[in-house]
Amino acid sequence: MxxxxxxxxxxxxxxxxxxxxxxxxxxxxxxxxxxxxxxxxxxxxxxxxxxxxxxxxxxxxxxxxxxxxxxxxxxxxxxxxxxxxxxxFDFGPSLSSYPRPVSEMIFAALPWTIGLLITTTFFAWLLGNLIGLMAGYYHNKRAATALEVIGVILYPIPYYILALTLILLLAFVWPIFPLSPTFPPGGFSFDMVGIILYNSVLPALTLVLAGFGWNILSMKSLAYATKEEAYVTFARLKGTPDWTRMTSYVFRNAMLPQITALVLSIGTIFNGALITEILFSYPGLGLLMRTAAGSGDYNLLYGAITMSIIAVATAGLILDLIYPLFDPRIRYR
Known part of the structure; x- marks a missing residue:
């Protein structure tokens, strides 16, 4: 009940x-x-x-x-x-792409945004939190200090600067990846998947590095503070191994605010990474919103903003429902 x-x-x-x-x-x-x-x-x-x-x-x-x-x-x-x-869920036809329906344009761009941003958000969150956990738990080690320095360097850099740097280094100086990604039309095939993955490496790497630094610094400070709690000290005095204290005591409690940040980040994914998608010509919702704003396409702008509102609100609802599963101190009441 x-x-x-x-x-x-x-x-x-x-x-x-x-x-x-x-x-x-x-x-x-x-x-x-x-x-x-x-x-x-x-x-x-x-x-x-x-x-x-x-x-x-x-x-x-x-x-x-x-x-x-x-x-x-x-x-x-x-x-x-x-x-x-x-x-x-009908916003009428697009002003700039008449008579194409706005909902059709949104659903066409949505898989690109979800595929790129959910993958990079989860990867940056997981990797950043693991590194931040070790940096906070072993805060007096030189390796932990070096990891923290990486987070301090990456955190203040805007992701469009990272994007331009990666384009300059990996697409111009060393032409490993394409300067302007191209996604040929066609149905699903393994060749198409390979082409999409190859063209998505640079935008994905940009977004991972952009979210990486914040996750390191936030988890490092949370892990360091949690490590000083009385129950962790009591576990250490009982002879509990370092790995058990770090994962079962420190990480399980320090990760709660990080879960909140992750869920809200997933909600804002539906905005699209606007500047990243523009720089890489990536056909996601961010590029769609930029097109709508530039052409005065109100219907398309309504649709993209409404999708963002639904996504953020749904993420908040999911967070409220699953949070008691992670924190036993919270009850459904």
Whole structure:
């Protein structure tokens, strides 16, 4: 019964977060001075090199407003928007890639972002925490100090600087990987998997190094503080081996904040690594959001931001539900 009440409360909070986030996503662009319909008509006229008559312009504006859910007053637009998003995840067609649906574009970019960012996030988290654990537990060793120095060097470097450095070294000075990755069209095959992995090495290495330093430093400080706790000292006085104290006593308690950071990082994955994807021409959600913002494609921007809101809120819900499994001090109540 306690779990049911706990789950219902967390689910209600989750739905409230989704509702508020999607509502803000709807209203905020509408308070901006620019109008996507006017921008689209002006762009179309400039490309065609001719001016439409007032009657033709009005007919075009009316049909575009109907097509993109901008017909009627603000409240009716809002109700239509909620119905389309919650019932069918429909954001209408893309302004910049008409008549392609926004949902189709998002689902096409999503596997690229998930494949790259989830893999690199887990790898950076696992490797960084293992190194940070050893650096914190054996803090008086020279090797531990060297590991900490690696984290201190990597942590403040922005990932776009790392990306440019890796491109310069591994794609220009030593042309091991392609300067501009290319992903040929085609169905699933082992050759295609090999091509994708080869072209994804540089963006993946950039993201691993970018998250690596923070995980080392945070776990090092947590492990060092946990090592000084009374129960760890008591285990040492009992003659418990170093490895057992480090893994079963220190790591199990120090990892709790790190699990929180990991789950929230997985949620923000759905934003895409914007600058990394732009630098490497990687066809993920980050590049899609940049395209939407640059072309004034409101529908595409709505879809990408809504996907990010859903991902972060879902990550928070999952964290609330699984946290008692890692920390026995927390109960479902």
């Amino acid at each position: 306690g779990f049911v009440q706990y789950f219902v409360k967390r689910l209600a909070t989750y739905l409230a977060v989704l509702f508020i986030g999607i509502t803000i996503t709807f209203f905020l662009p509408r308070f901006m001075p620019s109008n996507p319909i006017d921008n689209y008509i002006a762009q179309m006229q400039s490309q065609a090199g001719q001016t439409l008559t007032p009657e033709a312009t009005q007919k075009l504006r009316s049909s575009l407003e109907e097509l993109y859910g901008l017909k009627g007053d603000l409240f009716s637009q809002y109700l239509t928007y909620l119905k389309r998003v919650f019932l069918s």
